[in-house]
Each structure stands twice: as structure tokens, then as C-alpha cells.
Amino acid sequence: MALQKTLSLLLLSLLTLLGLGLVQSSYGQPMYQRFQRQHVDHKVTGGNNSYCNRMMRTQGMTRHTCKQFNTFIHENIRTINNICRNRKTIPCKNSRMNCHAGVVRVTDCRNTGGSPPNNCQYQATASRRRVVIACDGNPLVPVHFDS
Numbered sequence: 001m002a003l004q005k006t007l008s009l010l011l012l013s014l015l016t017l018l019g020l021g022l023v024q025s026s027y028g029q030p031m032y033q034r035f036q037r038q039h040v041d042h043k044v045t046g047g048n049n050s051y052c053n054r055m056m057r058t059q060g061m062t063r064h065t066c067k068q069f070n071t072f073i074h075e076n077i078r079t080i081n082n083i084c085r086n087r088k089t090i091p092c093k094n095s096r097m098n099c100h101a102g103v104v105r106v107t108d109c110r111n112t113g114g115s116p117p118n119n120c121q122y123q124a125t126a127s128r129r130r131v132v133i134a135c136d137g138n139p140l141v142p143v144h145f146d147s
Contacts, residue, residue: 029137032137034143035133035143038145039072039073039145040073040075040080041055042074042075044107045074046105046107046127049124051124052109052122056109056120057117062116062118062120063116063117065116066116066121067111069111070109071107071109072106072107073131074104074107075104075105080104080133081141081142082102083101084133084135084139084141086101088100090132092144096134098134098135099134099135099146100132100133100135103129103131104131105127105128106126107124108125109123110122131145
């Protein structure tokens with residue numbers, strides 16, 4: 001009986017600490033990895049239509065449907081992580097205040113037709129522009145491409 005009470009108190013304490021944010025959950029890590037898979041390609045400085053067609057397919061964004069729009073950032077992950085360290089936050093599209101802005105090299109891939117999984121077609125636009133990313137975790141890391 002005493003052991004059950006102790007375990008119950010420990011569980012309640014852990015849940016309280018999680019709720020207060022004093023114990024970091026693993027929520028941010030899978031989101032960070034997904035962000036990198038979907039949005040980071042530091043190996044090139046810009047892409048063309050064939051780049052978009054290949055990357056969208058190999059990064060898993062054409063399996064069930066053709067993702068309508070995606071942006072690849074052509075900077076190393078350290079540079080992208082530094083955007084999250086910008087102290088000035090801005091509102092995200094979902095109204096949360098965890099977005100940060102920075103200027104980076106990108107390729108925007110816009111769907112122009114086709115069907116999944118291997119026939120989705122994309123038009124590329126390469127540029128250097130301002131991006132907005134949502135950041136979470138401790139330390140802050142990018143978890144969502146907002147615009």
C-alpha cells in the first residue's frame with residue numbers, strides 16, 4: 001500500500017514538472033528531425049524543376065498525395081538553428097509566439113500536376129529570401145516551416 005502511494009506521488013510529481021516545462025519532453029526531437037528531412041538541403045545552393053521532382057519524392061512528400069508546396073533551405077543546420085536563437089519572436093500563422101525570421105537561400109517547389117507516388121511534377125523557384133520558422137525545445141530548434 002505504501003509503495004503504491006509513493007509511486008502515485010512520484011507520477012503526479014513528474015506530470016506536474018512536465019506541465020511546468022521543467023522536464024524537457026522528447027516532443028521536439030522527432031519534429032526537429034522531420035523539419036530537417038522536409039526542409040533542409042545544405043548540399044546545393046538552389047534547385048531546378050528536376051531537383052524538386054527528385055527531392056519531393058526521395059524525402060517522402062509524394063507517397064500518398066502530391067504535397068502542394070514545400071521549401072528547401074540551402075544552409076547548414078547550424079545557420080538554421082541560429083534563426084531560432086534570434087531573441088525577437090513573431091506570431092506564427094497559428095498565433096503562437098514561437099516563430100523567428102531569417103534570410104536564407106531556398107528552393108520553393110510548387111506542384112504542377114501528376115499523381116503519386118512517382119509522377120508528381122514540381123516547378124522550382126530558387127532565391128534568397130526571408131523565412132519564418134517555429135522553434136521549440138531547450139535549446140530552441142526549428143520544428144516547423146511557417147512561411
